[in-house]
Amino acid sequence: MNYWLVKSEPESYSWEDLKKDGRTMWNGVRNYQARNNLNKMKIGDLVFYYHSNTGKEIVGIAKVIKEQYPDPTTEDNRWVVVDIEPYKDLKNKVSLEKVKSDPKLENFKLVTHSRLSVMDVSKDDFQYIVQLSE
């Protein structure tokens, strides 16, 4: 079981949209590092859902329900998608500000690789952030 974090601008597709839809295809990734992470996702993996730009906070946890397949929104076969569904709301959202100010999370990729849109999260960090949200 692995843990991940994906970013989305709530203006284009928010956590609420995902809950309304029940599931979604995570398309639009056009970055190799992010794509490589999509490739590694397995059914059942848990994924933090982060709102970038507006909110700048982790708002929920999604679950991988379909592993990588070619992105149908492009002819370019380099890119893949996965399907996710909402798994859990975070009781208390965890803001970027909080993540940044927490010395335990100084190596969290959200801070150190701020432009990466799909990143892996260590089990320790995942559990720690879940704790922060309770």
Next chain:
DNA sequence: GCCAACGTTGGC
């Protein structure tokens, strides 16, 4: 809305 950081592209 600006701009820094970073990734990609293409000319040489």
Next chain:
DNA sequence: GCCAACGTTGGC
């Protein structure tokens, strides 16, 4: 293979 130019992301 280098690097300048350009495009995109995301915090502020």
